[in-house]
Amino acid sequence: MSLRFALLAMLTSQPMTGYDVYKNFETSVGYVWHAPDSQIYPELRRMEQDGLIRGETVPWGRKGTKKRYEITVDGVAAFRAWLNEPPQYTRERDPLRLRAAYLEWAEPDAGRQFFRDHIDYHGGRIRDWEDMIRTLRDHTNPTLARRLEGQPEDEWQRIVEYKVFAYEGLIERARAEVAWAERGLALVDRLEGAERPASS
Amino acid sequence: MSLRFALLAMLTSQPMTGYDVYKNFETSVGYVWHAPDSQIYPELRRMEQDGLIRGETVPWGRKGTKKRYEITVDGVAAFRAWLNEPPQYTRERDPLRLRAAYLEWAEPDAGRQFFRDHIDYHGGRIRDWEDMIRTLRDHTNPTLARRLEGQPEDEWQRIVEYKVFAYEGLIERARAEVAWAERGLALVDRLEGAERPASS
């Protein structure tokens, strides 16, 4: 059900086509939510049926057309209602931690590689999110810029700060992952002294 | 595909029925992986077809029977292969961070409640995982105890340490979430000075 609200969130900044949404999920916004186009187009149609958004066919080039959706009053109300209701936490399902718990069955080098990959992956995400925060703070983020256009200037701070804060949360969590994986490398070295083979 | 390996992981400690697996997912092991029984029974049948586990019908009471599965040599090999191959990281999809990024649309009190819920939820998980670590360290965890029975004593340390370390990772991440949510409470107080209503 979150896809629907991710789409509403995007459409609160400006009207967009399904393709625009897809592109945003592929790049910047994709740092916090992602969906393939095969999920986006049908969901937009359902949302239009439910009156949350309104589609308008606009010309594109000489013969082409595209469908631009804008959020409706009902859509804004639904988005607000979602934000005001308590979130539900889903059950734990952590394939990486599952692996880590059984590393005594793996080759020591596979264990080391696992933690190095973990550090690389989360290090990369941290850099992405730090860049994102920079573009939010200096208002060079295009989606943010278009959002701010429609808002009074004394609201700008609130809008920016909540978004920056969300990305800071992702960064804090990723830093915890990196710190953990670094301890993991040391653990493998400690447990797998020299020649020890994988457990039987 | 991870469910399959979660099941193999459990069956490396001892033979189990589908119901045993289900009960474990509901309680202790559920702290790291969870699945409903409607997913477990069919997957066990598929795994038996693929030769990863072997099912044996055993009597239960006077008329009842149950099917106990044990892991096969092929199953152990498949589990090892999974652990040795590099994990694949899935795309970001974080409904809670999505919410947090748009809290300027919510009621201030809903924002505060959001962060308090976040602290409560992750605080609870931390306590669960800390208890789990205690039962791993003192070998009172029944699943661990049965696993150690089948292993030479000089392997015990490795087996326990990797499991403890996995839970420590969950705890570190959850602590980052709590710290973030505490900063979030302060942020709401700072941005929503007194009477300010939700943004338009």
Added chain:
DNA sequence: ACAGACTACCTATGTTCATAGTTAGTTGGC
């Protein structure tokens, strides 16, 4: 003028997972 990249939208298929049931036997307490 045309190839190649991009925009725009769509469909099909299969997996994973949640939710909500059903059936049948067992065990323990009163």
Added chain:
DNA sequence: GCCAACTAACTATGAACATAGGTAGTCTGT
């Protein structure tokens, strides 16, 4: 002797998501 709780296993349905295609039009550089 019977009820409640538990053990054991199964089925049906729908949402969410991944993967992999397809069609048609547009734009840009050479």
